[in-house]
Amino acid sequence: GEDVEQSLFLSVREGDSSVINCTYTDSSSTYLYWYKQEPGAGLQLLTYIFSNMDMKQDQRLTVLLNKKDKHLSLRIADTQTGDSAIYFCAELLIYNQGGKLIFGQGTELSVKP
Amino acid sequence: DAEITQSPRHKITETGRQVTLACHQTWNHNNMFWYRQDLGHGLRLIHYSYGVQDTNKGEVSDGYSVSRSNTEDLPLTLESAASSQTSVYFCASSDSSGSYEQYFGPGTRLTVT
Numbered sequence: 001g002e003d004v005e006q007s008l009f010l011s012v013r014e015g016d017s018s019v020i021n022c023t024y025t026d027s028s029s030t031y032l033y034w035y036k037q038e039p040g041a042g043l044q045l046l047t048y049i050f051s052n053m054d055m056k057q058d059q060r061l062t063v064l065l066n067k068k069d070k071h072l073s074l075r076i077a078d079t080q081t082g083d084s085a086i087y088f089c090a091e092l093l094i095y096n097q098g099g100k101l102i103f104g105q106g107t108e109l110s111v112k113p
Numbered sequence: 114d115a116e117i118t119q120s121p122r123h124k125i126t127e128t129g130r131q132v133t134l135a136c137h138q139t140w141n142h143n144n145m146f147w148y149r150q151d152l153g154h155g156l157r158l159i160h161y162s163y164g165v166q167d168t169n170k171g172e173v174s175d176g177y178s179v180s181r182s183n184t185e186d187l188p189l190t191l192e193s194a195a196s197s198q199t200s201v202y203f204c205a206s207s208d209s210s211g212s213y214e215q216y217f218g219p220g221t222r223l224t225v226t
Contacts, residue, residue, distance in 0.1 A: 031212050042203055042217035043156075050212070088156070092213050098144050098163040099213040105155035 004091055004104040011110045018076040020107045022089035025070065029091040032065065033101065034074045037086045046074070046087075076109075084111045115140040119204050119218040126225055132191040134221050136204030142216075143209040145187040147171075147179065149200040150220075156203070162187055163209065194225045 003025045012018045024032065030051050035043040049056045049063045049072075056063045062075040072089055086108050090101040117138040126132050138145065147159040158171030160179040168179050176198060178190045191198055201222050205215040 031214075033214060035217075040220075042219045043205075043215075045214050045216065048212055048214055094213075098209050099207070100144075100146065100158065100161060101213070101215055103156040105153075 004089060004102050006087075006089060006104040006107045008105065009108050009110070011112065012079050014079060014081055014111055014113050016079055018079045018083070018109055018111075020074045020076075020087050020089075020109065022072040022074075022104055023070055024072065024089070024091045024102075026091055026093060026102075027067070027070065028094075030094065031092040032063075032072050033090045033092070034061075034063065034072075035088040035090065035103075037088065037106070039085075043088060079109075079111050081111045081113060084109055117204060117206055117216055117218040119202075119221050121221060122219065123222045124224070126194050126223070128194060128196060128225055130194050132194050132223065134189045134191075134202055134204075134223070136187050136189065136218060137185055138204075138206040138216075138218075139185065140206055140208075140216060141184060142206035143184070144207045144213075144215075145181070146205045146207075146215065147177070147187065147189045148203045148205065149173065149198075150203060151200050159189065159202075160187075191223075194223075196225050199223060199225045 033048040034046045060077045064073045086106040090103045120135045146161040148156045162181040204218040207215040
């Protein structure tokens with residue numbers, strides 16, 4: 001079945017690296033995504049990775065994809081207090097007419113000064 | 114700039130009343146989605162549409178309906194509001210090709226008393 005799993009909480013100190021992990025079940029997923037949700041706001045797309053890639057880097061963000069283990073991670077370098085938020089991973093499922101995203105439950109990142 | 118908007122941002126209604134939440138996007142996206150977000154459940158898909166006159170049920174569609182009469186709008190109707198429908202509702206849209214990333218509205222907080 002379709003399922004995306006994440007740990008619920010992560011706490012780090014300001015300046016450290018944060019690593020948020022995610023596992024997914026559908027090996028045919030072509031794209032995987034990371035979204036950020038700040039309090040009282042909608043989800044903001046952070047980055048996404050195509051399934052034929054192992055890694056994607058964008059400034060402080062590094063996404064690693066292990067297709068064999070169906071494991072996705074998001075590393076935030078030099079974590080700041082402004083990075084405190086809920087982070088969702090999602091996988092794309094394509095149907096005949098279009099695509100829909102399956103979201104994990106979200107990981108709440110707390111950054112302590 | 115293209116955007117996706119939701120109205121109202123906050124709504125309080127009574128049990129049994131019909132409520133309609135509006136979603137409007139100027140991305141010219143074919144795909145539109147409605148989610149609800151509750152503590153402990155992450156994002157759950159209510160209904161989605163892949164184009165004008167197309168609607169599909171998501172995982173928690175009971176008690177909700179949508180209609181798609183044009184590309185820009187996908188209103189969500191609660192036929193007879195129940196306290197279990199107290200939640201934050203998010204609308205999203207995506208293109209129907211490429212990377213399918215979804216863009217989210219700011220959300221509507223609905224309270225059913």
